[in-house]
Amino acid sequence: MPDETPLLELRDITKSFGSVQALTDVDFDVHRGEVSALVGDNGAGKSTLIKVIAGIHAADSGQILFEGEEVHISGPKDAVHLGIEVVYQDLALCDNLDVVQNMYLGREAHDVLQRLKEPVMERRTAETLKSLRVTTIRSIRQAVATLSGGQRQSVAVARAVMWNSKLVILDEPTAALGVAQTEQVLELVKRLAEQGLAVILISHNLHDIFAVADRITVLRLGRNAGIFERTKTTQNEVVHAITAGQPTKVSGVAPSEGVTA
Amino acid sequence: MTTETAEVVVSTEPPFESFGTRVWENLKGGNLGSLPVVVGLTIIVIVFSLTAQNFFTAVNFNNIITQMAGTTMLAYGVVFVLLLGEIDLSIAYLSGIAGLVAAELQQPDSGHFLPGIWPIVFALAAAVAIGAFQGSFVAIIGVPAFVVTLAGLLAWQGVIQVGIGAGGPIIIQNRWINYTESYFFSNGAGWLIAGLLSVAYVGGTAASVINQRRHGVTIRYPYFVAAKAVAIPATAFLAVAICNHDRGVPLAGLEIIAFLLFWTFVARRTTFGRHVYAVGGNAEAARRAGISVPRIRILVFMISGLMAGVGGILLAANVRSVAPSQGGGTLLLDAISAAVIGGTSLFGGRGTVRSAVLGAAVISTISNGLFIFAFQPGVIFITTGCILLFAVTLDTLARRRQAKTGR
Numbered sequence: 001m002p003d004e005t006p007l008l009e010l011r012d013i014t015k016s017f018g019s020v021q022a023l024t025d026v027d028f029d030v031h032r033g034e035v036s037a038l039v040g041d042n043g044a045g046k047s048t049l050i051k052v053i054a055g056i057h058a059a060d061s062g063q064i065l066f067e068g069e070e071v072h073i074s075g076p077k078d079a080v081h082l083g084i085e086v087v088y089q090d091l092a093l094c095d096n097l098d099v100v101q102n103m104y105l106g107r108e109a110h111d112v113l114q115r116l117k118e119p120v121m122e123r124r125t126a127e128t129l130k131s132l133r134v135t136t137i138r139s140i141r142q143a144v145a146t147l148s149g150g151q152r153q154s155v156a157v158a159r160a161v162m163w164n165s166k167l168v169i170l171d172e173p174t175a176a177l178g179v180a181q182t183e184q185v186l187e188l189v190k191r192l193a194e195q196g197l198a199v200i201l202i203s204h205n206l207h208d209i210f211a212v213a214d215r216i217t218v219l220r221l222g223r224n225a226g227i228f229e230r231t232k233t234t235q236n237e238v239v240h241a242i243t244a245g246q247p248t249k250v251s252g253v254a255p256s257e258g259v260t261a
Numbered sequence: 262m263t264t265e266t267a268e269v270v271v272s273t274e275p276p277f278e279s280f281g282t283r284v285w286e287n288l289k290g291g292n293l294g295s296l297p298v299v300v301g302l303t304i305i306v307i308v309f310s311l312t313a314q315n316f317f318t319a320v321n322f323n324n325i326i327t328q329m330a331g332t333t334m335l336a337y338g339v340v341f342v343l344l345l346g347e348i349d350l351s352i353a354y355l356s357g358i359a360g361l362v363a364a365e366l367q368q369p370d371s372g373h374f375l376p377g378i379w380p381i382v383f384a385l386a387a388a389v390a391i392g393a394f395q396g397s398f399v400a401i402i403g404v405p406a407f408v409v410t411l412a413g414l415l416a417w418q419g420v421i422q423v424g425i426g427a428g429g430p431i432i433i434q435n436r437w438i439n440y441t442e443s444y445f446f447s448n449g450a451g452w453l454i455a456g457l458l459s460v461a462y463v464g465g466t467a468a469s470v471i472n473q474r475r476h477g478v479t480i481r482y483p484y485f486v487a488a489k490a491v492a493i494p495a496t497a498f499l500a501v502a503i504c505n506h507d508r509g510v511p512l513a514g515l516e517i518i519a520f521l522l523f524w525t526f527v528a529r530r531t532t533f534g535r536h537v538y539a540v541g542g543n544a545e546a547a548r549r550a551g552i553s554v555p556r557i558r559i560l561v562f563m564i565s566g567l568m569a570g571v572g573g574i575l576l577a578a579n580v581r582s583v584a585p586s587q588g589g590g591t592l593l594l595d596a597i598s599a600a601v602i603g604g605t606s607l608f609g610g611r612g613t614v615r616s617a618v619l620g621a622a623v624i625s626t627i628s629n630g631l632f633i634f635a636f637q638p639g640v641i642f643i644t645t646g647c648i649l650l651f652a653v654t655l656d657t658l659a660r661r662r663q664a665k666t667g668r
Contacts, residue, residue: 092549096542096610097535105539106550114531119476141481 005068007032007198008053008084008167013062015048022048023059023222029215030167035189035199037213039206041242045222046202050169053200054086055079085160086169093156095145099137100125102144103159128162129154132191136184150181154188167198174208186212206235223247297655298603298619301648305623309630316630319506323514326504327442329625330513331356331576335596336603336617337524338568341561343600344528344541346609347399347406349565351413352596355391356573357421357588359384363574364583365424367435378437385570391417392566393559400558414593422585430584433577442578444512451510455501458518459494466490513575517618520571524564524614537561542610572596591642595624598645602652608660623648 008030015023023045030036038046051057053064055073064071066082073079079086093102100118103125109117125140134154137147144152153173160168170189174182189212192199203209209216210230218226218241225245228238310317335352342349366373366380375383391413398409425431433439446454466486473480480486504510528534539547540557548554576592577583601607602623603616627648628641 088549092543092546094539094542094546094610097538101535101539105546106536106552108532108535110532114533116530116532116535119473119478122478123476 004031006030006065007067009063009065009068010049010053011063011065013049013052013059013064015052015057015059021222023052025062026219026222026224028217028224030198030200031215032166032198033193033196034214035193035201035212037201037203037209037216038219039203039209039216039238039242040219040225043221044219044242046219047171048222049219050086050171050200050202053079053084053167054169055084080163083164083166084169085163085165085167087153087156087160087171087173089172089175093144093152096143098143099129099140099147099155102155103128103162105159107163124162125158128158131195132158132161132188134158134188148181149177150184153177153181153185157185157188157192161192161195161197165197167200168192169200169202171202172204173201174203174205182208206238209238210235218242218245220245220247295604295613295615295619297652298616298623302619302623302626305626305630309626309633313630313633316633319503320508321629321633322503323445323507323511325622325625325629326514326517327511327579328629329621330442330511330517331572331579332592332595332599332624333517333618333621334520334568334572334575335592336599336621337520337614338565339596339600340524340603340605340612340614340617341528341537341564342406343605343607344537344609344612345558345561346541346544347558347561348410348597349395349406349562350410350593351391351395351417352410352565352569352572353593354414354417354421354588355388355566355569356576356592357583358391358417359388359570359573360577360583360587361421361424361431362387363435363438364431364433364577367433367438368431369434377435380435381437381441381574384574385567388566388570388573389563390566392563392569395566396559396562399562400555406562418589421587425583425585425587430582433581433583438574439578439581440512441516442513442575445504445509446512446515447509448505451501451505452498454510454515455494455497458497462493463490516571516575520568521614521618528614533557533560538610591645595621595645598649598652599624601656602648604652604656606656606660607653608656620652 006029008028010026010028013023013026013028014021026045026049028036028038028049038049040046048057052059053073055076055078058074064073071078071082073082073084094105097105100122104121109120111117122140129135129137129140132154134151137151137154144155147155157168157170157173173185173189177185186208189199189201193212193214201209201213213230216228216230216233216238217224218228218238220242224247226238226241226248228241306317315321335356338352339349363380363384365371366375366383368374395409395413398404399406466489470480470486500514501510504514528537536547536552536557539550539552540554544554547557573588577587599620600612600617601620603613603618603620605612605616624645627644631641631644
């Protein structure tokens with residue numbers, strides 16, 4: 001519920017690359033059981049923000065609170081340790097391996113002799129897919145190369161949630177998909193939230209966002225440009241915030257227009 | 262783009278799918294597996310048996326096994342390198358280096374004489390070290406494997422020539438070395454080996470079936486598993502029967518099988534093997550999944566070095582000497598062709614250890630059969646070349662097919 005402590009709170013996150021100010025005093029709250037959409041035009045700072053959360057970039061200043069406690073995420077391993085998983089736009093699956101092998105890639109179940117425990121991995125993969133109601137995959141022993149785009153995305157998402165993760169970040173999960181497959185993936189995103197996970201969804205597609213998101217955070221030119229609840233806003237309002245939104249938070253000096261690209 | 266028409270429910274029990282369906286799906290999906298090479302080998306054997314006088318005999322069966330053993334060992338290493346999507350051109354002369362080290366260390370009056378098995382141990386250690394050395398250039402610095410191992414090809418060839426010098430071939434008298442290629446088991450020992458292998462195979466299959474049942478995983482293709490549990494022991498006994506008709510089971514044949522089993526286990530049943538396939542399939546995905554890609558690359562080049570070393574010992578034992586030309590000729594191309602003809606992809610990520618044996622069997626059988634016909638070596642090269650082109654074309658078509666059916 002919205003009034004409890006957010007799973008992840010970002011406070012005044014600032015990040016610059018040389019002279020380019022990518023993020024300025026950005027706040028971002030992510031709640032359990034909710035889909036938090038992160039939207040903005042190209043160069044608005046969405047990617048930089050998730051990279052800060054995933055430990056790929058360290059913020060120059062600002063605070064990160066996870067489950068109410070301040071944390072320092074200084075590398076991808078720290079993020080994974082906290083239970084943060086990222087599903088990248090370009091998927092990162094091995095086409096030549098089957099579904100089970102991809103789900104366990106790099107974290108294979110094995111005994112002391114490094115022998116793989118195939119039955120264990122196979123059963124848990126089937127259970128995970130079933131719990132997420134990913135039902136169109138005919139055999140979990142078929143190579144990922146033979147799957148459709150939507151099925152591949154489902155496998156990538158299922159892999160992210162299998163490891164007791166608390167927060168799953170999806171970077172443009174529907175960018176390369178057709179209509180039917182997009183529906184399939186959006187259903188899956190909703191289900192993740194229903195299971196109590198916190199989901200960050202990054203997308204250019206407002207239709208997708210309005211289909212699944214509970215809360216929409218708009219970034220513009222590296223600053224907060226509005227936080228909307230899906231049920232209390234319209235697409236027009238969000239579009240306006242993306243293209244012409246004024247910074248909603250002014251700290252110190254008022255921002256001048258068009259400082260960053 | 263495909264759209265999902267029917268929704269088939271995935272439960273913890275995968276839906277029933279017959280073995281025939283799987284084979285057909287694999288073929289459609291461009292996954293040919295060992296099928297073309299097995300069919301090809303059968304045709305080659307039938308043609309030679311019908312046309313050549315002394316081809317289909319027990320003596321020749323043993324000859325082919327001992328002739329292919331050295332190449333097969335190199336090809337095992339090639340399979341791992343190809344699975345990564347890399348290449349190792351140094352293996353043939355690396356095998357010569359191993360032969361040279363072993364031959365030097367067994368020379369009785371050389372001042373660095375080592376008895377018994379020690380020359381072999383040091384030769385293999387040297388080959389592994391060289392593999393690690395070359396592999397680190399590829400894995401850590403990022404020099405293309407083609408160039409690193411091409412440099413190795415030139416340099417190790419030179420080392421062999423300088424090392425042997427003007428003295429001519431070094432004769433090998435060490436029995437440990439020579440027996441690797443020329444020892445034949447007695448008839449009784451041969452039957453015992455067939456029996457042990459059969460018991461081990463059937464026992465292993467039963468254990469894995471029980472394990473799967475215990476975890477509630479359905480056994481796919483139960484009839485196929487059962488058929489294999491009958492066919493493989495039967496083949497083992499048939500092979501021993503043929504060998505015993507001649508000199509008995511050759512140790513070289515047992516070495517081929519032992520390494521086949523070991524490397525198949527490594528490739529299919531260990532985390533390391535899984536990571537080799539992953540790096541070959543998508544190195545970036547493997548890296549993001551937390552796999553140390555450089556570590557895998559170096560280890561694979563060490564395997565390549567080790568197997569080149571093992572092959573080098575067998576090839577030296579074959580002629581009981583090491584000459585300045587050791588590791589030359591068509592050895593390199595035979596070893597790489599063997600893996601590719603057997604069905605391992607040049608593009609990485611797809612292939613099996615057994616492809617090395619199957620491909621080496623094709624190459625050795627052709628050269629053996631054509632030799633019986635007293636064809637010139639030129640004809641043998643032309644034939645092998647055509648088969649190689651055919652195999653790679655098949656692989657490329659399969660890949661395109663796979664790219665089409667995917668997504």
